[in-house]
Amino acid sequence: MQAQSQGHHSELGAALSHLLSSGGKRVRPAVALLTGGMLGGERSKLITLSAAIELLHTATLVHDDLIDGSLLRRGIPTINANWSPAATVLTGDFIFARAAVLASQTKSVEVMQMFSQTLATIVNGEIIQLFASRGQASREDYFNRIHAKTASMFELATSAAAALSSTGDGVIKLVSQFGYGIGMAFQIVDDILDFTGEQVSMGKPVANDLRQGLITLPTLCYLETHPEDPDAKAVINGKGYPEINIDRLAKSIRESGAIHLALDEAKQFVDQGLVALRELPLNPERLALEELAEYIVQRHR
Numbered sequence: 519m520q521a522q523s524q525g526h527h528s529e530l531g532a533a534l535s536h537l538l539s540s541g542g543k544r545v546r547p548a549v550a551l552l553t554g555g556m557l558g559g560e561r562s563k564l565i566t567l568s569a570a571i572e573l574l575h576t577a578t579l580v581h582d583d584l585i586d587g588s589l590l591r592r593g594i595p596t597i598n599a600n601w602s603p604a605a606t607v608l609t610g611d612f613i614f615a616r617a618a619v620l621a622s623q624t625k626s627v628e629v630m631q632m633f634s635q636t637l638a639t640i641v642n643g644e645i646i647q648l649f650a651s652r653g654q655a656s657r658e659d660y661f662n663r664i665h666a667k668t669a670s671m672f673e674l675a676t677s678a679a680a681a682l683s684s685t686g687d688g689v690i691k692l693v694s695q696f697g698y699g700i701g702m703a704f705q706i707v708d709d710i711l712d713f714t715g716e717q718v719s720m721g722k723p724v725a726n727d728l729r730q731g732l733i734t735l736p737t738l739c740y741l742e743t744h745p746e747d748p749d750a751k752a753v754i755n756g757k758g759y760p761e762i763n764i765d766r767l768a769k770s771i772r773e774s775g776a777i778h779l780a781l782d783e784a785k786q787f788v789d790q791g792l793v794a795l796r797e798l799p800l801n802p803e804r805l806a807l808e809e810l811a812e813y814i815v816q817r818h819r
Contacts, residue, residue, distance in 0.1 A: 519569050519576075522616035533597055533609045537576050540592050545704070547572045548810065550675040553693050556803035559683035563624050567682060570620035570633065571675050573613055578640055580610035585644070586730070621678075628681045636674040639666050647732075655733045655741055655754050661702070668708075669701030692794045699791020700811050706784040707815060709734035713772055715819060725768035728753065735783060740776035784815050 519538055523531035547568030554564035582588070583596040584606045590596060598606040614637070621633040643666020650659070676697035680690045712727050713736050727734050731753065733741075741750055749767035771777070788811045795811075798804060 519573055522573065522613075522620070526612070529605075530609065530612055533601075534613065536594075537580070537597070537613075540594050542592065544572060545810070545814075546575055546671055546675045549672060549697065549700070549807070550679045552803045552807050552810070553676045553697075554679035554683050556798065556801055556807065557680055557683035557685050557689065557693075559679060563626075563682050564679060566620055566623050567629065567678055568675075570617045570624075571671065571678070573617035573620065574633070574637065574674075575671060577610045577613035577617060580606060580613060582644075584610075585648075624678075624682060626678075626682060629678045632674055632678045632681065636670050639670045643667050643670075655738060657735075657738060660733065660735060660738060664702060664705040664709075665698070668705035669698050672697040672701030672704065689798065692797055695794035696791040696807070696811075699787045699789075699794070700814055703784040703787040703791075703811075704814050706735050706780060706787070707817060710736055710777055710780050710784070711819060712736075713768055714777060725764060725771075728768060729764055735780040736771050736776045739779040740771045740774055743774065743776070744770070781815065788812070788815055 520534060523534045550568040550571055551564055554567070555561075579591065580597050583591060584598040584603060587598075588596055589599040597609055601609070618630075618633065621630055624630075643663055646666070647663060673694050674697070676693035677690050680693045709727065712734065713725055715724065728737060733753070737750070737753070740747075741754070744750060747767070747770065749763045749770070752763060753767065792808060792811055795804065795807060
């Protein structure tokens with residue numbers, strides 16, 4: 519991934535180094551490597567694919583941070599914290615382009631089609647979120663949004679790895695179902711941690727989504743059991759609400775059963791994914807994918 523800046527402007531190399539050194543769980547490339555390993559794929563191509571997927575993810579974060587005005591990610595400054603919006607956008611574009619170059623090096627037209635379709639899905643999801651009214655409280659809207667934002671890339675990691683492993687459409691469908699399940703669960707847990715995590719470890723304010731008017735699953739679960747809460751009504755109606763009201767609503771959500779209900783739904787998505795995965799050959803890689811799926815709903819950050 520670092521090598522993708524070679525031969526280009528030194529500031530692009532510095533930006534890429536900064537982004538890659540910030541850490542991250544690298545879950546998506548791990549999923550791709552394990553899926554391909556489970557199916558007997560060529561390791562060198564799987565490594566190239568995994569790097570492409572992680573760079574694609576990194577590029578989306580650069581643009582997301584600019585759109586959201588985030589100055590910190592994982593506790594360190596974002597690119598837009600120090601650079602102009604124009605330079606930040608161009609850096610994200612550069613990383614998108616280099617991710618596509620890596621994907622093309624797999625020599626698979628099918629993988630390239632999957633890669634480009636996933637990027638279109640992510641961008642379309644962001645556009646829908648930008649143009650939709652804040653405070654929308656619909657499970658359908660929420661699940662569509664997190665599929666575009668997160669689960670689509672997990673689907674790419676599994677299905678593209680399978681495509682490189684000379685498997686049939688049936689196997690690609692099964693691993694895609696697994697990717698969808700763990701991807702949906704991953705984002706739901708992220709949305710739970712937005713309420714339960716510590717600001718220092720999260721690198722952003724607690725209940726940050728709520729402060730931006732974004733309704734996530736914990737809030738939806740809370741609304742179903744507390745439809746008359748005046749603070750919740752203010753968020754749904756899109757009215758201006760003071761910071762103290764947000765803190766009070768976030769506290770109410772944490773102290774209700776909404777967090778547990780949301781986590782139960784995340785576990786259901788994982789279970790659905792595991793049902794599909796367990797139709798595939800039992801080997802160390804499959805067992806590792808099962809463990810990774812369980813980790814997704816047990817993690818604390």
